[in-house]
Amino acid sequence: MAKQHPPMYAVIMAGGSGTRLWPKSRKKKPKQLLDIVSSKTMIQETVERLSPLIDGNHTFIVVGRMHFEYINEQLVHVPTENILVEPEGKNTAPCIGLAAIHIRARDKDAVMVVLPSDHLIRNDARFRKTLRASTEVAQSGNHLVTIGIQPTFPETGYGYIQIGKKVDTVHGEDVFKVVAFKEKPSLAVAKKFLKSGNYMWNSGMFVWKATAILEQIKIHLPDLYRGLLQIETAIGEDDENKVVDEVYASLKPESIDFGVMERAEDVLFLKGDFGWNDIGSWAAMEQIWPKDRDGNFLHAEVVSIESTGNIIHSTKKLVAVIGLKDIVIIETDDALLVCPKERAPDVRRVVDELKKRGLDSYL
């Protein structure tokens, strides 16, 4: 294959152990390994969505040890050596740093696209168009580019990005200065953000040169940078795993957003308008699963009597509902969740309770 110009690499962060889709998502099978959107797992979808732009040899996956084997088997077009194992989760800064040193070792000019492994994107072509424009922007200097989403409601579960003046237009995509990264707001603040029009949802997608992000890590997270250099010298050596383990044991958890992006000066923003959804809870399924005549969102065989707005998943059972409205019903081989749609994000409290009771087999 001819070398791409600029040389694009993907980094797919698959270390999450999300509990928000319990009882489907489990420690051993987090959201990125679920096939809730299509017959493919979400991480497969993510890799395939990129493939017209970035092939498997240029795709890196960062995973937890527990999921290495399964992901390695699933992603047949990604070479095993591109699947990087984190011995423990330390948030996104170490994850991205680890991938960056591997990519810089391959190609000093590489531009890397950093993506979560468990988000839904409906319009793949639009998505790749935004990535292409972002890559061109990133390539043109040492900018850190972030792709965010125009909010449609005052979501309090996301961080926000405050954008400033427009600085450019690349391939028809407007490029803005970033003013600040904002942590998850209160509802009142989220409403203000929505009204102002200058605050975008932080979707955790970034584009930059590997050298550029490492330079910023060096400045803002020097401990992490020293650790990454230690790992760099061990790449391909017999003691690589041992070094990675030791370095990770010493690292403080740190997000890229607040460890680097919030402190860096040259941060730019492109708006992602490609049908993004992070599937933050079962309530999101009403945008994904087919709707029946009564307005229920079904991934199951269902008999519904005077019921509407329900979100129902069961692979093996007939589900009958009568006079039921806006209820989530999720059935797996060993567990059943039932709650109103608006309470779906609270499923983490069920997971907490299971931990407390020592019901580990359900985690």
Added chain:
Amino acid sequence: MAKQHPPMYAVIMAGGSGTRLWPKSRKKKPKQLLDIVSSKTMIQETVERLSPLIDGNHTFIVVGRMHFEYINEQLVHVPTENILVEPEGKNTAPCIGLAAIHIRARDKDAVMVVLPSDHLIRNDARFRKTLRASTEVAQSGNHLVTIGIQPTFPETGYGYIQIGKKVDTVHGEDVFKVVAFKEKPSLAVAKKFLKSGNYMWNSGMFVWKATAILEQIKIHLPDLYRGLLQIETAIGEDDENKVVDEVYASLKPESIDFGVMERAEDVLFLKGDFGWNDIGSWAAMEQIWPKDRDGNFLHAEVVSIESTGNIIHSTKKLVAVIGLKDIVIIETDDALLVCPKERAPDVRRVVDELKKRGLDSYL
């Protein structure tokens, strides 16, 4: 065993194919064969509740062909020849008539206690006391005795019995004349019934001499009586089943209430005050299953977060509920029902829909 005075017999009507507890109750396993109240099936509970008063040799069970084998196995203290098979359900009059001719053939003086097989009775001792008093009343003449229940709310799903003046007190139990049997009322009428104090729920429990009920059947349902005589001559003969089949094929469905009781003159009433519940829908389970701290009624392993008043059954799965109120959740090996408590009686509409769709395996 010494002969009982009066010679008491029980007739337990187990022909029901109730759908009201779907998805647990099925054609092959109707309510009387479910173990939802205790570890025993409801028909086992019914037989055992009687046993201090009427032993298995004096107990007759009337069943559908489909359930004969299972019931015969379950009721080890009831001889096989006491399990009478109806080739098809023709409502209660033929069922009771069939039992009556068998009992009369055994003992011309027999008093028979007729009971449904699928009702809950909490106070067994009080129940037997009422049966003893009823039997003494029935024995004293040719009275048809019915045991009804003091209504506690304007139920529209039951028939009512209008009672008249008190005619006697036997073993501390008041005996009333029956004025009329009333079909299932509208809510407005049910409210009037409740207020008047003279209308009792018809629980389908009767006590009478076998000869007395057969005499009344002869008068009010002569076709049925002729059929019963044909069967009587065939009892114990090679062609017994054939005769029963032929007779049943010719019979009109008829309830004992409207075929006989409503027309008979000498009908008396005793009040049953023994914690009766016909378990007409899953909503009744809140009077049976243990209540957790939050006021949920559970027959399952449950993690409940801010949830109250729910009725939950699952034998194999962990059920998690969040912010859920007054919802019925019933899980079986192949089906799941979720509905508000007040809609539980509408489960028959699910069954109708399953029939319509040809989903026979769920019936």
